[in-house]
Amino acid sequence: MSKHSINNDALVVLEDGRCFGGESFGAAGTSFGEAVFTTGMTGYQETLTDPSYHRQVVVMTAPQIGNTGWNGEDNESGRIWVSGFVVRDLTGIDSNWRSSGSLQQQLIDQGIVAVQGIDTRALTRHLRDRGAMRVGLFTGDDAARPREQLVALVNEQPRMAGAYLAGEVSTSEPYVVEAVGEQKFTVAAIDLGIKSSTPEQMAARGMRVHVLPATASMEEVRAVNPDGIFFSNGPGDPAAAGDAVALMQQALEAKLPVFGICFGNQILGRALGLGTYKLKFGHRGVNVPVRDKATGRIEITSQNHGFAVDAPTEGHTDTPYGRVEVSHVCVNDDVVEGLRCLDVPAFSVQHHPEAAAGPHDAGYLFDRFADMMTSQKEQTNA
Missing domain, CATH: 3.50.30.20 (Carbamoyl-phosphate synthase small subunit, N-terminal domain)
Structure with missing residues (x-):
């Protein structure tokens, strides 16, 4: 004892x-x-x-x-x-x-x-x-x-399927996490259940992060004049998060660089017209192997999710926003672990690249977000 x-x-x-x-x-x-x-x-x-x-x-x-x-x-x-x-x-x-x-x-x-x-x-x-x-x-x-x-x-208790919970965990008021050192980018981060390590990782890469409530509108996003928009992790069923899906679709239409993780990955999937479904027991831990399809590299990742995106893991899928492909898959069960849009600046992963606590194999994804925002700036100014 x-x-x-x-x-x-x-x-x-x-x-x-x-x-x-x-x-x-x-x-x-x-x-x-x-x-x-x-x-x-x-x-x-x-x-x-x-x-x-x-x-x-x-x-x-x-x-x-x-x-x-x-x-x-x-x-x-x-x-x-x-x-x-x-x-x-x-x-x-x-x-x-x-x-x-x-x-x-x-x-x-x-x-x-x-x-x-x-x-x-x-x-x-x-x-x-x-x-x-x-x-x-x-x-x-x-x-x-x-x-x-x-x-x-x-x-007698409610089931997780069909539950909208992001609004119960999101910040009620916007707040800012300042960039460390020189500010290179401004990011609007939609708090669907964000972990504090996530904006810290972005701030370490020169991003000034405006954390906005789950109910934020596109007008509120545009008010911070962002170079990109981030959709966080969070609880509940993505099929019940219609407002977040609608905001994601507006961001895709505006070709605003998008990065989503975990719940944000599912929101991107639904915004593109893909389905989501509840896993039998989910992925939770700091030791989940994921394969990056572009490189073949196996990354050990931190995860916490009970829902997943339903998409073919080979080839690409045509959507109202252009083509999308699955970028990462789980080695254990072939569950979709990431999406990459080919015609608009958007990508997402199912795992947690901030890795708190856990391995840092996927930390490069924050750099990829920075590179995407840089490329979009260059195209806009060309």
Whole structure:
């Protein structure tokens, strides 16, 4: 048992009736969400504060969590976004020199229900075989209620398919991340659930980034006089994000350089007339292999998504905005991992090139965005 104090007995209840007993180590109470697993061996703080995990209960496949405590530098947003947290073993030692507190205390302070001491390997295999599904975390007296009542409560919860969540996690007011050193570009970044590392990566390349709410109009985008527009990661079903799709289409019509990641990749796909669909259990972790079709290079990437673009991985597809091709594919399952427009300045990837936490194999994509904006400027001034 962890050296941390354990509050109550707890129960993890899946919508199909499978139950796992454990021990509560976060806030007391009950929480619901979509059960998903992430294969990252590190980076739990970045995971917990990633807005893309809104309304999800995250299961960590790494067996021991909490070793590095909690610090004030690695948050990807201003709060923890997960609905709940499930681990095999909460360590009793916070042993990193940057640690300013414990993972457990942060979960308690922010009201996040968390369970430890369950067989996370068995739970992960179940989700892999049956697919991501609704789940309830019950602690204290709630965990003692009849199982059939708890399963019924879980099945009353909304599904992720059809959910529009970007507006719930987006900034309510615009803000600016200044370029580091000489300013070379101005970027309008549409916050659909943006991680703080993303505008920092752009700022490091001389981009002054205006982060705009998910509801931003093209008039608001044009008001910052951008050289390019960026569509961020975010939670929910892209099929429900009609406003973002419409804004993307306006950007394509204006031939404004476009870069999208994760949810932004799906938004570009839908703007082009491609479909999207829900994956069985998604890609979540910092070790997902992706092949760049142009070079054949395999990149190890950071990912967090449950939906994907439906497009042929060979040849090109004709769209109202010209031709588009799939630029990257997942080595594990051939899921579309990137789109490249051939007749307008736009591209996107499904993975997270800011890689917080994770490998930096895909960091060059921010440079590609800069190159695209430079080329567009040159064509405009020619």
